[in-house]
Amino acid sequence: MNSQPTQQFASDNYAGVCPEALQAMAEANDGSAPAYGEDAWTARAADAFRTLFQTGCEVFFAFNGTAANSLALAALCQSYHSVICSDSAHVETDECGAPEFFSNGSKLLVARGEGGKLTPQAIRAIATARRDIHFPKPRVVTVTQPTETGQLYSLQELRNIAATCRELGLSLHMDGSRFANACAALGCEPADMTWRAGVDVLCFGGTKNGMAVGEAILFFRREQAEDFGYRCKQAGQLASKMRYLSAPWVRMLETGAWLRNAEHANACARHLAEGSRGLPGVELMFPVQANAVFLKLPPAVAEALRARGWRFYTFIGGGARFMFAWDARLQQVNALLADLRDAALAAA
Numbered sequence: 001m002n003s004q005p006t007q008q009f010a011s012d013n014y015a016g017v018c019p020e021a022l023q024a025m026a027e028a029n030d031g032s033a034p035a036y037g038e039d040a041w042t043a044r045a046a047d048a049f050r051t052l053f054q055t056g057c058e059v060f061f062a063f064n065g066t067a068a069n070s071l072a073l074a075a076l077c078q079s080y081h082s083v084i085c086s087d088s089a090h091v092e093t094d095e096c097g098a099p100e101f102f103s104n105g106s107k108l109l110v111a112r113g114e115g116g117k118l119t120p121q122a123i124r125a126i127a128t129a130r131r132d133i134h135f136p137k138p139r140v141v142t143v144t145q146p147t148e149t150g151q152l153y154s155l156q157e158l159r160n161i162a163a164t165c166r167e168l169g170l171s172l173h174m175d176g177s178r179f180a181n182a183c184a185a186l187g188c189e190p191a192d193m194t195w196r197a198g199v200d201v202l203c204f205g206g207t208k209n210g211m212a213v214g215e216a217i218l219f220f221r222r223e224q225a226e227d228f229g230y231r232c233k234q235a236g237q238l239a240s241k242m243r244y245l246s247a248p249w250v251r252m253l254e255t256g257a258w259l260r261n262a263e264h265a266n267a268c269a270r271h272l273a274e275g276s277r278g279l280p281g282v283e284l285m286f287p288v289q290a291n292a293v294f295l296k297l298p299p300a301v302a303e304a305l306r307a308r309g310w311r312f313y314t315f316i317g318g319g320a321r322f323m324f325a326w327d328a329r330l331q332q333v334n335a336l337l338a339d340l341r342d343a344a345l346a347a348a
Protein backbone atom coordinates (compact mmCIF):
# COMPACT_ATOMS: atom_id res chain seq x y z
CA MET A 1 0.00 0.00 0.00
CA ASN A 2 1.15 3.52 -0.81
CA SER A 3 1.06 6.43 1.56
CA GLN A 4 -1.31 9.29 0.74
CA PRO A 5 -0.96 10.20 -2.94
CA THR A 6 0.99 13.42 -3.42
CA GLN A 7 -0.28 14.02 -6.92
CA GLN A 8 -3.88 13.56 -7.98
CA PHE A 9 -5.50 13.01 -11.37
CA ALA A 10 -9.05 14.11 -10.61
CA SER A 11 -8.77 17.01 -13.03
CA ASP A 12 -6.23 18.45 -15.42
CA ASN A 13 -6.95 21.69 -13.58
CA TYR A 14 -5.19 20.27 -10.51
CA ALA A 15 -1.84 20.76 -12.24
CA GLY A 16 0.40 23.70 -11.53
CA VAL A 17 1.89 26.08 -14.06
CA CYS A 18 4.44 24.66 -16.49
CA PRO A 19 7.94 26.18 -16.52
CA GLU A 20 7.55 27.89 -19.91
CA ALA A 21 4.39 29.71 -18.84
CA LEU A 22 5.78 30.66 -15.47
CA GLN A 23 9.03 31.93 -16.93
CA ALA A 24 7.11 34.02 -19.46
CA MET A 25 5.17 35.68 -16.65
CA ALA A 26 8.43 36.52 -14.94
CA GLU A 27 9.90 37.89 -18.17
CA ALA A 28 6.80 40.01 -18.77
CA ASN A 29 7.20 41.38 -15.26
CA ASP A 30 9.84 43.84 -16.40
CA GLY A 31 8.87 47.38 -15.56
CA SER A 32 5.76 48.98 -16.93
CA ALA A 33 3.84 48.19 -20.08
CA PRO A 34 0.68 49.57 -21.69
CA ALA A 35 -2.54 48.20 -20.18
CA TYR A 36 -5.65 46.50 -21.60
CA GLY A 37 -3.87 44.53 -24.30
CA GLU A 38 -1.97 47.41 -25.86
CA ASP A 39 1.36 45.86 -24.83
CA ALA A 40 3.96 44.12 -26.97
CA TRP A 41 3.41 40.68 -25.41
CA THR A 42 -0.24 40.66 -26.42
CA ALA A 43 0.58 41.64 -30.00
CA ARG A 44 3.21 38.92 -30.11
CA ALA A 45 0.84 36.30 -28.72
CA ALA A 46 -1.79 37.13 -31.33
CA ASP A 47 0.87 36.88 -34.03
CA ALA A 48 2.06 33.55 -32.64
CA PHE A 49 -1.49 32.21 -33.05
CA ARG A 50 -1.66 33.54 -36.60
CA THR A 51 1.64 31.84 -37.37
CA LEU A 52 0.62 28.54 -35.78
CA PHE A 53 -2.73 28.54 -37.57
CA GLN A 54 -1.26 29.88 -40.82
CA THR A 55 -3.99 32.45 -41.23
CA GLY A 56 -4.86 36.02 -40.37
CA CYS A 57 -7.42 35.25 -37.65
CA GLU A 58 -8.64 37.71 -35.02
CA VAL A 59 -7.38 36.76 -31.55
CA PHE A 60 -8.78 37.64 -28.11
CA PHE A 61 -7.92 36.50 -24.60
CA ALA A 62 -10.25 35.66 -21.73
CA PHE A 63 -9.69 34.43 -18.20
CA ASN A 64 -11.49 31.11 -18.51
CA GLY A 65 -13.24 28.71 -20.79
CA THR A 66 -16.75 29.44 -19.68
CA ALA A 67 -16.34 33.09 -20.66
CA ALA A 68 -14.56 32.23 -23.90
CA ASN A 69 -17.30 29.82 -25.00
CA SER A 70 -20.17 31.99 -23.86
CA LEU A 71 -18.91 35.19 -25.42
CA ALA A 72 -17.95 33.44 -28.65
CA LEU A 73 -21.40 31.87 -28.96
CA ALA A 74 -23.03 35.18 -28.08
CA ALA A 75 -21.07 36.80 -30.90
CA LEU A 76 -22.51 34.30 -33.37
CA CYS A 77 -26.12 34.61 -32.21
CA GLN A 78 -28.98 36.99 -31.75
CA SER A 79 -31.10 36.46 -28.66
CA TYR A 80 -33.81 34.72 -30.74
CA HIS A 81 -31.33 32.21 -32.17
CA SER A 82 -30.36 28.78 -30.89
CA VAL A 83 -27.15 26.79 -30.53
CA ILE A 84 -26.97 23.07 -31.30
CA CYS A 85 -24.73 21.09 -28.95
CA SER A 86 -24.30 17.62 -27.52
CA ASP A 87 -26.19 16.75 -24.33
CA SER A 88 -22.85 16.30 -22.56
CA ALA A 89 -21.30 19.53 -23.86
CA HIS A 90 -19.63 21.70 -21.23
CA VAL A 91 -21.71 24.66 -22.44
CA GLU A 92 -24.84 22.70 -21.55
CA THR A 93 -23.79 20.89 -18.37
CA ASP A 94 -21.06 22.96 -16.71
CA GLU A 95 -21.39 26.66 -17.47
CA CYS A 96 -24.29 27.57 -15.24
CA GLY A 97 -26.30 28.97 -18.13
CA ALA A 98 -23.57 31.43 -19.12
CA PRO A 99 -24.03 30.93 -22.89
CA GLU A 100 -27.73 31.74 -22.55
CA PHE A 101 -26.97 34.64 -20.21
CA PHE A 102 -24.32 36.31 -22.36
CA SER A 103 -26.35 35.83 -25.53
CA ASN A 104 -29.39 37.38 -23.85
CA GLY A 105 -31.40 34.21 -24.20
CA SER A 106 -30.18 32.15 -27.16
CA LYS A 107 -31.41 28.63 -26.45
CA LEU A 108 -29.20 25.57 -26.38
CA LEU A 109 -30.70 22.67 -28.33
CA VAL A 110 -29.15 19.42 -27.19
CA ALA A 111 -28.59 16.31 -29.24
CA ARG A 112 -27.94 12.95 -27.69
CA GLY A 113 -24.66 11.78 -29.07
CA GLU A 114 -22.32 8.87 -28.65
CA GLY A 115 -19.41 9.90 -26.47
CA GLY A 116 -20.65 13.46 -26.62
CA LYS A 117 -20.10 13.70 -30.36
CA LEU A 118 -22.47 15.42 -32.73
CA THR A 119 -23.15 14.00 -36.15
CA PRO A 120 -24.35 15.68 -39.35
CA GLN A 121 -27.56 13.65 -39.05
CA ALA A 122 -28.23 14.84 -35.49
CA ILE A 123 -27.50 18.44 -36.47
CA ARG A 124 -29.77 18.23 -39.47
CA ALA A 125 -32.58 16.64 -37.47
CA ILE A 126 -32.52 19.43 -34.89
CA ALA A 127 -31.96 22.26 -37.35
CA THR A 128 -34.83 21.23 -39.59
CA ALA A 129 -37.35 20.04 -36.99
CA ARG A 130 -38.93 23.45 -36.56
CA ARG A 131 -38.82 26.31 -39.03
CA ASP A 132 -41.71 28.34 -37.71
CA ILE A 133 -41.52 31.68 -36.01
CA HIS A 134 -42.46 30.25 -32.60
CA PHE A 135 -39.18 28.40 -32.16
CA PRO A 136 -35.69 29.92 -31.72
CA LYS A 137 -33.92 29.81 -35.07
CA PRO A 138 -30.90 27.47 -35.18
CA ARG A 139 -27.82 29.56 -35.91
CA VAL A 140 -24.71 27.88 -34.46
CA VAL A 141 -23.31 24.42 -33.86
CA THR A 142 -20.74 23.88 -31.13
CA VAL A 143 -18.47 20.83 -30.93
CA THR A 144 -16.03 19.98 -28.16
CA GLN A 145 -12.66 18.69 -29.38
CA PRO A 146 -11.75 16.41 -27.67
CA THR A 147 -15.14 15.74 -26.08
CA GLU A 148 -15.84 15.91 -22.35
CA THR A 149 -15.24 12.16 -22.20
CA GLY A 150 -12.00 12.31 -24.15
CA GLN A 151 -13.09 11.34 -27.63
CA LEU A 152 -11.92 12.87 -30.86
CA TYR A 153 -13.66 14.04 -33.96
CA SER A 154 -11.59 12.93 -36.94
CA LEU A 155 -10.77 15.61 -39.51
CA GLN A 156 -13.25 13.99 -41.87
CA GLU A 157 -15.98 14.05 -39.22
CA LEU A 158 -15.33 17.74 -38.67
CA ARG A 159 -15.42 18.45 -42.39
CA ASN A 160 -18.71 16.61 -42.70
CA ILE A 161 -20.20 18.56 -39.81
CA ALA A 162 -18.95 21.82 -41.31
CA ALA A 163 -20.46 20.96 -44.69
CA THR A 164 -23.82 20.36 -43.03
CA CYS A 165 -23.50 23.66 -41.17
CA ARG A 166 -22.78 25.55 -44.39
CA GLU A 167 -25.72 23.96 -46.11
CA LEU A 168 -28.06 24.86 -43.25
CA GLY A 169 -26.68 28.36 -42.68
CA LEU A 170 -25.12 27.57 -39.30
CA SER A 171 -21.81 28.82 -37.89
CA LEU A 172 -19.45 26.28 -36.38
CA HIS A 173 -17.81 26.87 -33.00
CA MET A 174 -15.24 24.59 -31.38
CA ASP A 175 -14.80 24.33 -27.61
CA GLY A 176 -11.10 23.52 -27.53
CA SER A 177 -10.45 23.65 -23.81
CA ARG A 178 -8.19 20.66 -24.56
CA PHE A 179 -7.46 21.58 -28.16
CA ALA A 180 -3.75 20.83 -27.71
CA ASN A 181 -4.54 17.27 -26.63
CA ALA A 182 -6.57 16.81 -29.80
CA CYS A 183 -3.75 18.14 -31.99
CA ALA A 184 -1.25 15.88 -30.26
CA ALA A 185 -3.49 12.85 -30.60
CA LEU A 186 -4.38 13.38 -34.25
CA GLY A 187 -0.90 14.58 -35.15
CA CYS A 188 -2.36 17.23 -37.42
CA GLU A 189 -1.85 20.91 -38.07
CA PRO A 190 -4.07 23.15 -35.95
CA ALA A 191 -5.25 24.72 -39.22
CA ASP A 192 -6.47 21.35 -40.53
CA MET A 193 -8.60 20.77 -37.45
CA THR A 194 -10.13 24.25 -37.56
CA TRP A 195 -10.55 26.72 -40.41
CA ARG A 196 -9.48 24.34 -43.16
CA ALA A 197 -12.13 21.91 -41.93
CA GLY A 198 -14.74 24.68 -41.74
CA VAL A 199 -14.59 25.78 -38.09
CA ASP A 200 -15.43 29.49 -37.75
CA VAL A 201 -14.45 30.16 -34.14
CA LEU A 202 -12.14 28.29 -31.79
CA CYS A 203 -11.79 28.62 -28.02
CA PHE A 204 -8.24 27.39 -27.40
CA GLY A 205 -7.63 26.36 -23.79
CA GLY A 206 -4.48 27.45 -22.05
CA THR A 207 -5.34 26.60 -18.47
CA LYS A 208 -5.59 22.83 -18.89
CA ASN A 209 -2.55 22.94 -21.15
CA GLY A 210 -0.27 24.24 -18.39
CA MET A 211 -0.92 27.94 -17.96
CA ALA A 212 -2.04 29.58 -14.74
CA VAL A 213 -5.05 31.14 -16.38
CA GLY A 214 -6.31 32.06 -19.78
CA GLU A 215 -7.98 30.95 -22.97
CA ALA A 216 -7.67 32.36 -26.47
CA ILE A 217 -10.59 32.99 -28.79
CA LEU A 218 -9.78 32.78 -32.48
CA PHE A 219 -12.15 34.08 -35.15
CA PHE A 220 -11.26 32.65 -38.54
CA ARG A 221 -13.95 34.73 -40.27
CA ARG A 222 -12.84 38.13 -39.19
CA GLU A 223 -16.21 39.80 -39.72
CA GLN A 224 -17.65 37.63 -36.93
CA ALA A 225 -15.25 39.28 -34.48
CA GLU A 226 -16.86 42.67 -34.92
CA ASP A 227 -17.22 44.44 -31.57
CA PHE A 228 -15.99 41.33 -29.74
CA GLY A 229 -13.62 43.42 -27.65
CA TYR A 230 -16.63 45.27 -26.23
CA ARG A 231 -18.26 41.98 -25.31
CA CYS A 232 -15.15 40.91 -23.43
CA LYS A 233 -14.95 44.20 -21.59
CA GLN A 234 -18.63 44.23 -20.67
CA ALA A 235 -18.36 40.69 -19.36
CA GLY A 236 -15.42 41.61 -17.13
CA GLN A 237 -13.03 39.61 -19.27
CA LEU A 238 -10.69 42.36 -20.46
CA ALA A 239 -7.57 41.99 -18.36
CA SER A 240 -6.07 45.35 -17.49
CA LYS A 241 -2.63 43.80 -17.01
CA MET A 242 -3.12 41.73 -20.13
CA ARG A 243 0.55 40.92 -20.56
CA TYR A 244 0.34 38.33 -17.78
CA LEU A 245 -2.37 36.52 -19.73
CA SER A 246 -0.71 36.86 -23.12
CA ALA A 247 3.02 36.42 -22.40
CA PRO A 248 2.62 32.76 -21.37
CA TRP A 249 0.97 32.07 -24.74
CA VAL A 250 4.01 33.47 -26.53
CA ARG A 251 6.32 31.01 -24.81
CA MET A 252 3.87 28.11 -24.95
CA LEU A 253 3.44 28.47 -28.70
CA GLU A 254 6.98 29.52 -29.66
CA THR A 255 8.71 26.76 -27.68
CA GLY A 256 6.26 24.04 -28.65
CA ALA A 257 5.43 23.46 -24.97
CA TRP A 258 1.72 23.51 -25.83
CA LEU A 259 2.15 20.35 -27.89
CA ARG A 260 4.72 18.64 -25.67
CA ASN A 261 2.53 19.13 -22.62
CA ALA A 262 -0.41 17.60 -24.42
CA GLU A 263 1.60 14.67 -25.77
CA HIS A 264 2.78 13.86 -22.28
CA ALA A 265 -0.73 14.06 -20.84
CA ASN A 266 -2.11 11.82 -23.58
CA ALA A 267 0.68 9.28 -23.05
CA CYS A 268 -0.11 9.08 -19.33
CA ALA A 269 -3.77 8.42 -20.12
CA ARG A 270 -2.80 5.61 -22.48
CA HIS A 271 -0.52 4.19 -19.81
CA LEU A 272 -3.31 4.06 -17.24
CA ALA A 273 -5.72 2.60 -19.79
CA GLU A 274 -3.29 -0.12 -20.82
CA GLY A 275 -2.33 -0.94 -17.25
CA SER A 276 -5.92 -1.32 -16.13
CA ARG A 277 -6.88 -3.63 -18.97
CA GLY A 278 -8.00 -7.07 -17.81
CA LEU A 279 -8.38 -6.18 -14.12
CA PRO A 280 -11.47 -7.94 -12.75
CA GLY A 281 -14.56 -5.73 -12.76
CA VAL A 282 -12.68 -2.78 -14.25
CA GLU A 283 -13.80 -1.52 -17.63
CA LEU A 284 -12.86 1.35 -19.88
CA MET A 285 -16.04 3.30 -20.51
CA PHE A 286 -14.80 5.20 -23.54
CA PRO A 287 -11.94 4.80 -25.99
CA VAL A 288 -8.90 6.62 -24.62
CA GLN A 289 -7.99 9.08 -27.38
CA ALA A 290 -6.74 12.14 -25.48
CA ASN A 291 -5.86 12.81 -21.81
CA ALA A 292 -8.93 11.33 -20.13
CA VAL A 293 -9.57 7.85 -18.77
CA PHE A 294 -13.05 6.89 -17.58
CA LEU A 295 -13.17 3.64 -15.64
CA LYS A 296 -16.26 1.72 -14.70
CA LEU A 297 -15.42 0.37 -11.24
CA PRO A 298 -17.31 -1.91 -8.87
CA PRO A 299 -18.44 0.27 -5.93
CA ALA A 300 -16.08 -1.55 -3.55
CA VAL A 301 -13.11 -0.76 -5.80
CA ALA A 302 -14.04 2.91 -6.06
CA GLU A 303 -14.41 3.01 -2.29
CA ALA A 304 -11.05 1.31 -1.74
CA LEU A 305 -9.32 3.80 -4.04
CA ARG A 306 -10.89 6.69 -2.16
CA ALA A 307 -9.85 5.10 1.13
CA ARG A 308 -6.28 5.08 -0.13
CA GLY A 309 -6.56 8.79 -0.74
CA TRP A 310 -7.23 8.91 -4.48
CA ARG A 311 -9.53 11.63 -5.72
CA PHE A 312 -11.62 11.34 -8.86
CA TYR A 313 -14.87 12.68 -10.22
CA THR A 314 -17.85 10.48 -10.91
CA PHE A 315 -20.33 13.16 -11.96
CA ILE A 316 -19.09 13.30 -15.55
CA GLY A 317 -19.78 10.27 -17.72
CA GLY A 318 -20.85 8.17 -14.72
CA GLY A 319 -17.54 6.41 -13.99
CA ALA A 320 -14.29 7.26 -12.25
CA ARG A 321 -12.57 9.96 -14.28
CA PHE A 322 -8.81 10.38 -14.35
CA MET A 323 -7.34 13.32 -16.23
CA PHE A 324 -3.69 13.94 -16.98
CA ALA A 325 -1.81 17.17 -17.47
CA TRP A 326 1.71 18.30 -18.34
CA ASP A 327 2.98 17.54 -14.85
CA ALA A 328 1.76 13.95 -14.43
CA ARG A 329 4.53 11.79 -13.01
CA LEU A 330 4.74 8.30 -14.45
CA GLN A 331 5.68 6.97 -11.03
CA GLN A 332 2.46 8.37 -9.66
CA VAL A 333 0.41 6.89 -12.50
CA ASN A 334 2.01 3.57 -11.61
CA ALA A 335 1.14 4.09 -7.94
CA LEU A 336 -2.48 4.63 -8.96
CA LEU A 337 -2.33 1.49 -11.10
CA ALA A 338 -0.88 -0.54 -8.23
CA ASP A 339 -3.66 0.56 -5.88
CA LEU A 340 -6.25 -0.08 -8.58
CA ARG A 341 -4.87 -3.58 -9.16
CA ASP A 342 -4.85 -4.34 -5.41
CA ALA A 343 -8.39 -3.06 -4.97
CA ALA A 344 -9.74 -4.87 -8.03
CA LEU A 345 -8.17 -8.19 -7.03
CA ALA A 346 -9.33 -7.83 -3.44
CA ALA A 347 -12.90 -7.18 -4.55
CA ALA A 348 -12.98 -9.96 -7.15
Ligand SMILES: *Cc1c(COP(=O)(O)O)cnc(C)c1O
Nearest residue numbers: 064065066067090144148175177
Ligand atom coordinates in the same frame (compact mmCIF):
# COMPACT_ATOMS: atom_id res chain seq x y z
C1 LIG B 1 -12.62 22.91 -18.46
C2 LIG B 1 -13.52 23.05 -19.66
C3 LIG B 1 -13.92 24.31 -20.11
C4 LIG B 1 -13.53 25.60 -19.41
O1 LIG B 1 -13.93 25.67 -18.11
P1 LIG B 1 -13.55 26.90 -17.14
O2 LIG B 1 -13.60 26.28 -15.81
O3 LIG B 1 -14.59 27.92 -17.34
O4 LIG B 1 -12.21 27.39 -17.54
C5 LIG B 1 -14.67 24.38 -21.27
N1 LIG B 1 -15.02 23.28 -21.94
C6 LIG B 1 -14.67 22.05 -21.53
C7 LIG B 1 -15.06 20.86 -22.34
C8 LIG B 1 -13.91 21.89 -20.35
O5 LIG B 1 -13.57 20.67 -19.95
